[in-house]
Amino acid sequence: MRFTKFFIPTLREVPSEAEAVSHKLLLKAGYIRQLASGLYILLPLSWRVLNRINKILIEEMEKINAQEITMPILHPAEIWQITGRWYEIKEEMFRLKDRGGRDMCLGMTHEEIMTWLAAREIRSYRELPQIWYQIQTKLRDEARPKSGILRTREFIMKDSYSFDIDEDGLDISYNLHAKAYQKIFTRCGLNFYKVESDPGMMGGACAHEYMAPSSAGEDDIVICDKCGYIANVEIAKSVPQSMENDEWNTIEELFTPDKKSIKEVSEFLGVDTSLFIKSLLVVSLEGFILILLRGDQELHEKKLAKIIGQFRIAQSDEVLSHLNIEAGFIGPVGYKGTIIADASLKDGTFITGANKLNYHVRGIKPHLHFEADWHDIHIVKSGDSCAICKNKLIIEKAIEIGNIFKLGTKYSVPLNAVFLDNKGLEKPMIMGSYGIGPARIAAAAVEQNNDENGIIWHKSIAPFDIQILPLNMSDKKTIEISESLYTNLSEIYNSLTDRNMEVLLDDRNVRPGVKFKDADLIGIPLQIIIGERSLKNNYIEVKRRRTKEIFKISTTRTEAEIVKIYYETQ
RNA sequence: CGGGGCGUAGCGCAGCUUGGUUAGCGCACCUGCCUUGGGCGCAGGGGGUCGGAGGUUCGAAUCCUCUCGCCCCGACCA
Numbered sequence: 001m002r003f004t005k006f007f008i009p010t011l012r013e014v015p016s017e018a019e020a021v022s023h024k025l026l027l028k029a030g031y032i033r034q035l036a037s038g039l040y041i042l043l044p045l046s047w048r049v050l051n052r053i054n055k056i057l058i059e060e061m062e063k064i065n066a067q068e069i070t071m072p073i074l075h076p077a078e079i080w081q082i083t084g085r086w087y088e089i090k091e092e093m094f095r096l097k098d099r100g101g102r103d104m105c106l107g108m109t110h111e112e113i114m115t116w117l118a119a120r121e122i123r124s125y126r127e128l129p130q131i132w133y134q135i136q137t138k139l140r141d142e143a144r145p146k147s148g149i150l151r152t153r154e155f156i157m158k159d160s161y162s163f164d165i166d167e168d169g170l171d172i173s174y175n176l177h178a179k180a181y182q183k184i185f186t187r188c189g190l191n192f193y194k195v196e197s198d199p200g201m202m203g204g205a206c207a208h209e210y211m212a213p214s215s216a217g218e219d220d221i222v223i224c225d226k227c228g229y230i231a232n233v234e235i236a237k238s239v240p241q242s243m244e245n246d247e248w249n250t251i252e253e254l255f256t257p258d259k260k261s262i263k264e265v266s267e268f269l270g271v272d273t274s275l276f277i278k279s280l281l282v283v284s285l286e287g288f289i290l291i292l293l294r295g296d297q298e299l300h301e302k303k304l305a306k307i308i309g310q311f312r313i314a315q316s317d318e319v320l321s322h323l324n325i326e327a328g329f330i331g332p333v334g335y336k337g338t339i340i341a342d343a344s345l346k347d348g349t350f351i352t353g354a355n356k357l358n359y360h361v362r363g364i365k366p367h368l369h370f371e372a373d374w375h376d377i378h379i380v381k382s383g384d385s386c387a388i389c390k391n392k393l394i395i396e397k398a399i400e401i402g403n404i405f406k407l408g409t410k411y412s413v414p415l416n417a418v419f420l421d422n423k424g425l426e427k428p429m430i431m432g433s434y435g436i437g438p439a440r441i442a443a444a445a446v447e448q449n450n451d452e453n454g455i456i457w458h459k460s461i462a463p464f465d466i467q468i469l470p471l472n473m474s475d476k477k478t479i480e481i482s483e484s485l486y487t488n489l490s491e492i493y494n495s496l497t498d499r500n501m502e503v504l505l506d507d508r509n510v511r512p513g514v515k516f517k518d519a520d521l522i523g524i525p526l527q528i529i530i531g532e533r534s535l536k537n538n539y540i541e542v543k544r545r546r547t548k549e550i551f552k553i554s555t556t557r558t559e560a561e562i563v564k565i566y567y568e569t570q
Numbered sequence: 571c572g573g574g575g576c577g578u579a580g581c582g583c584a585g586c587u588u589g590g591u592u593a594g595c596g597c598a599c600c601u602g603c604c605u606u607g608g609g610c611g612c613a614g615g616g617g618g619u620c621g622g623a624g625g626u627u628c629g630a631a632u633c634c635u636c637u638c639g640c641c642c643c644g645a646c647c648a
Contacts, residue, residue, distance in 0.1 A: 012597060012609070013582045017641045037640065089648065091571095109648055143571075143646050151647085218647090405648095433648095472606050513608040520608090531607055 001464065003506040007044050009033075010518050020216040022446035023148025025455050029521040038145025038153035045522065046442065048463035050156070052497065053188060053438040054135050056460065057158045060184045064176040066131035066160050071113050073137055077103035079112045083414045094139050106139040111411045111433055114161040118429060119417035125165045128419060128429065129173055133160030135438070147216055149439045150399060156439060162432040163412075165421060170406055170430045174206075177404050177434045181210055185401065188441050189458025191448055192401065195221050196231040198302065199405055206406040210436075211398035212444035221398050222380050226391035234302055237376050238384035238393055240294060240344040242274070248349045248363040257358045260328025262295040265360055269351070272296075277345060277352035277364065279330045281314040281322065288314065288322055292332055292341035294350075297378035304377045307340065329353040331361065332370040341372035399444045402436040449546075455523030456546045459496055459569060464504040466566065467524040471512040471531035481540065481555060482507075482530050488559050496567070520545065525569050528562065544569050 008030040017034075018024040026032045031046035042050060058068065077095075080086035086093075086105070094106040107113065114132060122128065138157045145151050162173035178194070185192045190212050197209040209232060211221050222236035223229075231237075259265040266273045276295030281288055282304075289308060293299055305311065319327040331353035332339055345366055354361040366372070376387075382395040412418070412428040421427050442461065449456040459465065466489060470482040486505045494501045504524060506515050512531070519527050529541040529550075540558065542551045542565050553561045 009580095011581060015581065016576085016583095019642070034640090085648075090646095092647070111648085140647080144642095144644090146642085474606075509606095511606060511608085511610060513606090513610075516608045518609085529607080533607060 001502070001504050003504060003508050006504070008518070008522065009043070010521055018148065020147035020150060020443075020447070021450060022150065022216060022443040025446055025450055025521075026148060026443070029455055029523065032149060038142055038151070040149050040152055042439075045463045049442050049457070049461055050438050052461045052463075053441050054158070055497075056184055056187050057135065057436060057438065060180045060187075061131075061133055061158070061160065064131065064180050066133045068134060069132050070134045070136055071107070071110055071117075073107045073139065075105050075107050075113060077105055079116050079415070080105060083112055083411055085112070092141050092143070094141050108138055108140045109157075109433075109435075110134070110159055111161065111407070111431075112415065114433075115411040115415045115417045115429075115431065118163050119412070119415050122163065122417070122419055122429070125419055125421045129162060129164045129169050131160055131162045131173060131176075133158060133434075146218075148443065150216060150443050151218070152439070155437060158436040158438060160434045162434070163417070163429040164431070165419070165427070166430055167408075170408075170432055174404060174406055174432050177432070178208065181402050181404065181434070181436065184436065185210055185212075185441070187460050188445060189449070189460055190401065190441065190444055192444075193221060193223070193230055193398070196235060197403065198232060198234040205408060208404050209400050210402035212401050212440075212448065213396050213398045214444060214447040215397055216443075216447050217397040217399040219398050219400055220395050223394045223396060224386040224389060224391050225394065227386060227389035229386050229388050229393075233380050233395065236380045236393075237387040238378075238380040239387055239390065240274070240297060240378065240381070240384050242344070242348060251361060251363040251369075253354055253356075254351070254360045254362055255358065256329075256360045259360075260326070265351070266295065269360075271351060275348075275350055277332065277350045279332060279353055281319050281327075281330065282308075282311045283314050283318065284308045284311040288318075288337055290330075290332060290335050290337060290339045291377070292339060292345055292372060293378055294342060294344045297342060297344060297381075300377055300379045303375070304340070307375055307377070323355070325353075325355050326357055329355065329357055329359060331355050331364070332372065333361065333364060335370065339370065339372035340377065341366070341374055342378045343374050343376050344378060345372075346374060399440060399447065400437075401440050401444055402434075404434045405432060407431040407433055450523075453517075454521035457523045457525060459525050459566075462523070462525050464502045464524045465494060465497070466501060466526045466528060466562070467504045467506060467519050467522070468528045469506050469512075469515045469519055469530065471515065471529065473507065473509040475532050475535075477535050478530050478532060481535065485528060485530075485540075485558065485562075489562065492559065492563055494566075501563075501566075526562070526566050546570055 010030045011028045014024045014028050018027055031043055033041045035041055077086055093108055096104050098104055135158045139154050142153050145153055164170045164173055192210050192212045195209050195211050197207045199207040220233040222231050222233055256265050259268045262273050262276050262278055273295035278293045278295050280291040282291055316327045323330055350364045351360050351362045352364050384393050386393055409428040412431055417429045418426050446455050468482050468486055470478045472478050486503055489501045489503050492501045525545050527543040534540055538555050539552045542553055542562055551565055
């Protein structure tokens with residue numbers, strides 16, 4: 001491709017709204033433009049990147065016998081009403097009516113539609129398993145689109161769905177996807193982790209996410225570099241560091257006038273917050289529950305919701321009317337109802353509210369002075385110990401680039417996706433669903449691979465393989481060599497992409513500096529620099545974008561050498 | 571949805587506090603010359619009515635009211 005025939009609108013200055021590195025670089029290097037909040041135009045360069053990623057996706061999906069299909073984006077409400085998600089999902093779903101007044105929605109995911117198809121078409125266990133997938137647009141009215149193409153309202157997704165006769169079958173489909181995903185992200189050159197995750201609203205029992213570490217990420221992942229435990233903070237378990245403390249062997253009331261928060265009391269008494277019990281009254285559907293956390297810990301609301309269902313923190317007047325004490329001075333001793341306590345409180349001696357205005361009480365020992373149901377309900381903090389091996393945990397930010405879910409029968413039962421097994425019994429299909437965001441792969445790749453000059457693409461997903469930079473377009477020899485290299489290289493097969501070498505020839509009549517700057521910005525892995533200075537000595541230069549290494553290649557026998565350097569480029 | 575910030579030429583910005591020539595600068599763009607190893611130089615030129623609406627005023631980019639849009643933090647995220 002010739003630069004003058006290809007639309008690459010690079011910028012000198014980045015629009016001020018861009019914050020994330022990938023957002024800035026993709027704008028500056030002429031890959032994307034914003035249409036509105038959360039809506040992006042993918043210009044020719046990024047469309048080429050996306051297509052390369054999609055090709056990898058297709059290849060790896062075909063290897064696990066997944067079949068590509070495509071489904072409508074516009075859905076009738078009815079199917080979503082049957083599974084209940086029409087009502088569960090709120091503003092995030094784009095809804096509209098057709099001319100007949102029928103409720104419709106734009107697809108944010110395709111479990112319903114895929115299951116609808118399976119329900120109609122599959123009768124027998126002989127037709128199972130099936131894995132169907134598509135690479136197609138999804139629409140979600142995100143509360144807050146952000147960071148360029150990392151979180152948008154309209155995006156392309158590779159989503160696949162497996163249908164099996166039983167749990168064992170699902171395990172196989174799930175593991176096939178896990179393997180395929182591993183290969184996909186590896187082939188894309190990403191640094192990533194597979195982490196345990198919360199199945200959330202997708203339902204189902206088991207889920208993993210693929211996370212590309214990056215400061216632009218929206219998720220926090222917890223890593224133990226000793227035993228390999230790794231999980232999303234949403235479900236991660238940990239053992240908070242504990243303070244040794246044997247001094248308080250008797251119970252003593254402490255006068256703490258107007259000191260209500262743990263922080264205030266801790267400062268007032270000069271005692272570390274980890275030696276306090278934080279008491280929180282919450283209101284669940286079954287009534288009041290007292291929640292206990294160590295003073296230095298925060299409540300993980302999702303963990304608690306899994307135990308007690310929907311709840312909210314009690315208002316201060318509710319605390320007063322239920323316990324007859326002001327909110328800042330409540331404690332577990334003598335509490336009559338249900339108590340749920342974080343496991344970090346199991347051992348030790350603590351200070352807590354005395355259930356008496358302006359007093360706290362010291363020397364409280366769990367089991368001795370109160371009992372509780374023990375659970376892990378705190379948010380993992382960096383420095384906590386691994387729940388498995390006690391090693392110190394690390395927390396890292398990451399971009400979610402893919403996920404896999406075991407759905408079970410959550411969709412097949414309501415949509416009546418059933419089959420007859422080999423005994424003639426009707427059974428619901430056991431399902432899984434699996435997603436990858438190709439644009440997020442691209443953005444994560446940019447986040448992980450860039451320098452002060454611009455993007456550095458991995459060979460497998462770069463928009464072009466090689467870029468030729470003729471430095472002086474009015475020099476005959478330069479043109480001659482450039483054109484011949486351009487033609488010859490374009491005819492060489494590239495086994496990495498299963499196409500011929502894709503070469504970008506910068507045939508613009510601009511100064512060398514402009515070409516150098518743009519080439520580095522755009523980030524094609526290999527640059528061929530053709531300048532009069534080197535031609536005089538019968539060589540050209542081949543430069544690796546990532547390492548800035550320069551190879552001097554004789555003007556005879558050049559193509560073979562260049563291809564060799566290409567394959568050896570990281 | 572809560573909190574904060576910002577809308578002046580394609581991009582980056584100044585002007586606004588204290589209303590008053592024809593709204594300004596850099597980059598980009600167009601023409602010509604020149605130049606060709608890291609966004610080169612010189613000369614000439616085109617482009618905005620100040621996000622929108624209403625109001626105050628002799629007079630509004632500037633003051634007031636409403637409104638739309640974008641970004642960031644948080645909540646949310648199937």
